[in-house]
Amino acid sequence: MEHTEHLSVEKSIATLQDKLSYNKTYAEKATKAGKYDSIQEGQHPDVTIVSCSDSRVLERSLDDEIGKVFSIKNIGNRVEPNLGSIEYGVGHLHTPILMILGHTGCGAVHASTKDMSGEHYRIIRSLEFIKPTVGEVQKLLIRKGGIASYMAEHPPTVKPISEEAYFETLVTEANVDRQIETALGDDKIRELVFSGKLMIVGAIYDFKDIYSTERGAVFVININGETDVAKLKALKALGGDGRVILNQIKRLLVY
Numbered sequence: 502m503e504h505t506e507h508l509s510v511e512k513s514i515a516t517l518q519d520k521l522s523y524n525k526t527y528a529e530k531a532t533k534a535g536k537y538d539s540i541q542e543g544q545h546p547d548v549t550i551v552s553c554s555d556s557r558v559l560e561r562s563l564d565d566e567i568g569k570v571f572s573i574k575n576i577g578n579r580v581e582p583n584l585g586s587i588e589y590g591v592g593h594l595h596t597p598i599l600m601i602l603g604h605t606g607c608g609a610v611h612a613s614t615k616d617m618s619g620e621h622y623r624i625i626r627s628l629e630f631i632k633p634t635v636g637e638v639q640k641l642l643i644r645k646g647g648i649a650s651y652m653a654e655h656p657p658t659v660k661p662i663s664e665e666a667y668f669e670t671l672v673t674e675a676n677v678d679r680q681i682e683t684a685l686g687d688d689k690i691r692e693l694v695f696s697g698k699l700m701i702v703g704a705i706y707d708f709k710d711i712y713s714t715e716r717g718a719v720f721v722i723n724i725n726g727e728t729d730v731a732k733l734k735a736l737k738a739l740g741g742d743g744r745v746i747l748n749q750i751k752r753l754l755v756y
C-alpha cells in the first residue's frame with residue numbers, strides 16, 4: 502500500500518513538473534508575441550461555449566486567439582449547473598453566440614445509457630439529467646419502427662457504425678437540444694434571443710468519423726431551439742454567403 506502511494510506521488514510530481522515546464526515555454530512565447538498586450542485590461546470574447554470536459558473536445562478548434570472564447574466545461578455539457586457562468590458570458594461580456602457543444606464518443610452519454618448504480622453519487626447526480634433523454638430517444642425510435650429501420654432511413658454519412666454508437670449519437674444530439682431548451686427557459690437568456698442580441702447554437706464536435714472524416718469538425722444541429730435541418734438551412738440569418746454554415750449543418754436525429 503505504502504509503495505503504491507509513493508509511486509502515485511512520484512507520478513503526480515512528474516506530471517506537475519511536465520506541465521509547469523510546458524507552461525514556462527508557453528508564457529515566454531505568449532509574452533514575446535504580445536498575446537496579452539491588447540487584452541490585459543479586459544476580455545472581449547465573441548462566443549460563450551458550454552462544452553463537455555472530455556479532453557478531446559477543444560474550444561480552440563473554433564478560435565485559438567486568446568480572449569475570444571468564454572469557455573464553460575462540465576461532463577455532458579450541461580446548462581443548468583452553470584447558468585451563472587453562462588449569464589456572465591452572454592449578459593456581461595455580450596457574446597452574440599452561446600454555443601452548446603456536445604461531442605461524439607461522449608462518456609457521459611454512454612454512461613447514461615447504462616446502469617449507473619455503481620458510480621459515485623455525485624457522478625450519478627450530474628448525469629441523471631441525461632437519463633430521461635435516453636428514454637425519450639428510445640420512445641421516438643419505437644414510434645419510428647425501431648433503430649434498425651431508423652438507421653436505414655437516416656444512414657450514417659461516412660461509414661457504417663454500430664447500433665450502439667448510432668443510438669448514443671442520437672442521445673448526444675437530443676441532449677444538446679434539451680440543454681438549449683433549458684437555456685431558453687431562463688428569462689434573461691430568452692430575452693436576449695428574443696431581441697436578436699443572442700443566438701443559441703447547438704453543435705456536435707466529431708472525432709469519430711460519424712458526421713465527416715474531418716476529426717475535430719463542428720456541426721450545427723440546432724439554432725435557437727430549431728432542429729429542422731431544412732428550416733435551419735433556410736434561416737434568413739444564414740443568407741448571403743452562408744455556404745460555410747450551410748455545409749456544417751447536419752444532424753441524425755429527426756423528431
Ligand SMILES: [Zn+2]
Pocket residue numbers: 553554555576577604606607608609610
Ligand atoms: Zn463528453
